[in-house]
Structures are given as C-alpha cells and as structure tokens.
Amino acid sequence: xxxxxxxxxxxxxxxxxxxxxxxxxxxxxxxxxxxxxxxxxxxxxxxxxxxxxxxxxxxxxxxxxxxxxxxxxxxxxxxxxxxxxxxxxxxxxxxxxxxxxxxxxxxxxxxxxxxxxxxxxxxxxxxxxxxxxxxxxxxxxxxxxxxxxxxxxxxxxxxxxxxxxxxxxxxxxxxxxxxxxxxxxxxxxxxxxxxxxxxxxxxxxxxxxxxxxxxxxxxxxxxxxxxxxxxxxxxxxxxxxxxxxxxxxxxxxxxxxxxxxxxxxxxxxxxxxxxxxxxxxxxxxxxxxxxxxxxxxxxxxxxxxxxxxxxxxxxxxxxxxxxxxxxxxxxxxxxxxxxxxxxxxxxxxxxxxxxxxxxxxxxxxxxx
Numbered sequence: 001x002x003x004x005x006x007x008x009x010x011x012x013x014x015x016x017x018x019x020x021x022x023x024x025x026x027x028x029x030x031x032x033x034x035x036x037x038x039x040x041x042x043x044x045x046x047x048x049x050x051x052x053x054x055x056x057x058x059x060x061x062x063x064x065x066x067x068x069x070x071x072x073x074x075x076x077x078x079x080x081x082x083x084x085x086x087x088x089x090x091x092x093x094x095x096x097x098x099x100x101x102x103x104x105x106x107x108x109x110x111x112x113x114x115x116x117x118x119x120x121x122x123x124x125x126x127x128x129x130x131x132x133x134x135x136x137x138x139x140x141x142x143x144x145x146x147x148x149x150x151x152x153x154x155x156x157x158x159x160x161x162x163x164x165x166x167x168x169x170x171x172x173x174x175x176x177x178x179x180x181x182x183x184x185x186x187x188x189x190x191x192x193x194x195x196x197x198x199x200x201x202x203x204x205x206x207x208x209x210x211x212x213x214x215x216x217x218x219x220x221x222x223x224x225x226x227x228x229x230x231x232x233x234x235x236x237x238x239x240x241x242x243x244x245x246x247x248x249x250x251x252x253x254x255x256x257x258x259x260x261x262x263x264x265x266x267x268x269x270x271x272x273x274x275x276x277x278x279x280x281x282x283x284x285x286x287x288x289x290x291x292x293x294x295x296x297x298x299x300x301x302x303x304x305x306x307x308x309x310x311x312x313x314x315x316x317x318x319x320x321x322x323x324x325x326x327x328x329x330x331x332x333x334x335x336x337x338x339x340x341x342x343x344x345x346x347x348x349x350x351x352x353x354x355x356x357x358x359x360x361x362x363x364x365x366x367x368x
Contacts, residue, residue: 038363042352043318046294046344053288053334055224059215059233059265061279066186068201071097073174077194082203084188088179094203095177095190106172109165116154116161123147123154183207186277211267211275213245215283216260224287225250225263231285233265235274243272247285288332293339294346301338302354304330315344316351318364323356 075097082094130147133139187204196202213233217225229247244267251262265283267275301313311330316323328343344350349364356362 063206097175
C-alpha cells in the first residue's frame with residue numbers, strides 16, 4: 001500500500017516563491033532608499049573680500065624711434081666708423097664713401113666760380129667806365145647798351161657757377177652719412193670696400209628717447225585693457241629684477257592675420273639699466289580690482305551669458321535640504337573667482353557642483 005506525498009512538494013514551491021517575493025521587495029526597498037538618499041555635495045558661502053584680475057602676456061623692448069640710414073648716391077664705401085652697439089651723437093660721421101671724384105668736381109666748380117666772379121667784376125668796371133664816357137659825350141647809347149648786356153651775361157654766368165658749386169658741395173656731403181640724433185647702433189649691414197646703392201639701409205639707429213614695451217595681445221582680452229593701467233614686468237634674462245610699466249597706447253586696429261592687438265607700455269624713469277633692444281619680457285597688467293566684493297569660486301556658476309550690458313549666471317543653493325537654482329548677476333572675474341553683484345548674500349549656502357539637478361536632496365559638506 002503506497003503513501004501520498006503530494007502536499008509536501010506544493011508547500012515547498014510556495015515557500016520558494018515567498019522567498020523570491022521577499023527578496024524582490026527587499027531589492028525594491030533598497031533601490032527606493034538608494035534613490036531617495038541625500039547626495040553629498042561640497043558647499044561654500046560667498047566671501048566678502050578684495051578681488052583683482054590680471055592679464056599676462058609676453059612683450060619685447062623697443063625704442064620709441066628707429067631710423068634706417070643709407071646713402072643717396074651710388075659709390076664705394078671708404079670707411080665705416082661704428083659697430084653694432086656703439087653709442088653715437090648727433091652729427092657724428094658714421095659712413096664715408098670714396099670722395100676722389102666728388103672732391104675733383106667740387107674743386108672744378110670752385111675754379112669756375114672764381115673765374116665767373118672775376119669776369120663779373122671786369123664787366124661791372126667796364127659798365128662804370130662806359131657810363132662816364134657816355135655822360136661826357138664820348139660814347140653813344142649803343143656802347144652803353146653793349147656794356148649793360150656784358151654785365152648781365154657775366155652776372156648770369158656767376159649765378160650758374162655758384163649753383164654748380166652748391167650742387168657739387170651737396171654731392172660731396174652725400175658721400176658722408178651722419179647720425180641724425182643721439183642714439184645707439186642696432187644693425188650694421190655695410191663693410192669698407194663694398195659698393196652700395198642709393199636708398200639701401202646700411203645702418204639701423206635707435207634714437208634716444210623713452211623706452212617702450214610692445215606686445216601682441218589676443219583680441220579676446222581687448223575689453224580688459226585700458227590706457228593708464230599699471231603692470232609688473234620681468235625680463236627673462238633678469239628674473240629677480242621686476243620693474244613697473246604703464247599701458248600707454250592700444251593699437252586702433254586688430255591684426256587680421258594673427259587676431260591680436262598691439263599694446264604699447266611706457267617705463268617710468270629711471271629705466272632699468274639692463275634693458276636692451278628686443279629683449280623678451282613677461283608682463284602682468286592689473287586689469288580690474290574690487291574692494292569688499294561678494295566672491296564665489298568660478299566653478300560654482302553655470303550658464304554664464306551677457307545680457308543687457310551685464311553678465312548673468314545661475315548657481316545652485318541649498319534650501320530645506322534640496323538643490324534650488326538661483327539667478328545671479330556677475331561682476332569682475334579672474335581665473336578662479338567671480339564677483340556676485342546681485343542674487344546672493346554672504347549667508348547663502350552655494351553648491352560647488354552647479355550641475356546637480358533641481359530638487360535633488362542634498363547633504364552639505366563644507367569645501368576645504
């Protein structure tokens with residue numbers, strides 16, 4: 001006689017099903033708890049402090065005026081009196097061309113003028129004599145007219161000879177290159193014996209004057225720069241000797257090829273003695289400053305945009321344990337901080353992560 005065991009397997013199936021249901025409910029509860037748990041986010045409060053913004057760029061030393069010097073006649077160089085780096089004074093002889101031909105031409109012009117002066121002197125004496133004889137009735141008017149013509153011809157010849165001498169002296173002077181002003185020789189591109197052409201630059205002279213610093217700055221930062229702003233300058237060759245400079249000029253146009261604007265800065269006197277032409281410089285200009293500004297870390301702001309002549313953005317603040325977006329008006333900013341001019345107070349708790357979704361439960365952790 002066999003026994004009936006069917007109820008036991010049925011109960012086992014139900015037990016397993018209940019276990020799976022319990023596990024599923026536990027997982028659902030755990031997921032709900034996980035979804036509803038507060039997100040730990042670093043927070044800060046706006047700080048009242050002084051805020052400054054600087055702009056850094058590279059520049060070079062440049063004299064206020066550079067002059068290219070050359071000759072106005074073709075000739076062979078007889079002597080070069082200066083080298084690169086030499087100091088020169090106004091009127092100092094720098095280059096001399098061979099002058100044999102020009103000296104001979106000037107000597108000939110001087111002799112021609114001397115002869116013309118003698119001829120004119122003789123013609124005037126003759127005119128005086130003829131006038132006396134005409135007045136005494138010994139000579140006719142025709143004799144006087146002839147004497148007058150002779151004097152006019154002699155005077156014209158004397159004028160032509162004087163002009164020729166002036167031209168020869170000018171050509172003689174063109175064989176010598178003199179310094180137009182006090183300065184320093186930057187470039188020498190000529191040697192004795194060289195045949196040079198008129199109009200070719202042979203020397204480059206930096207004329208004495210206030211030293212300027214010139215830099216090309218990306219046009220994106222043009223709005224930050226103004227004449228009169230002060231900066232600190234460090235020469236790469238003398239990093240331990242910084243000095244001051246002031247923005248003197250901003251170029252009226254932007255370089256179409258580089259997208260940069262030329263900025264010129266002046267150096268207050270006395271100028272550093274180590275400055276050299278074309279020396280490389282690192283420049284930092286103070287472009288903005290606020291005292292007692294309400295300041296936030298820049299990373300806490302999102303959706304920055306310009307509107308109606310001001311910059312606006314959004315921050316996420318902590319209210320009743322949840323993240324709430326708040327619009328703010330922004331002011332001066334640098335690479336790490338930004339001024340908040342409206343929308344917050346110094347006791348507002350701001351989330352460092354502005355991407356937290358609105359309404360998210362948040363547990364604050366003060367940022368270090």
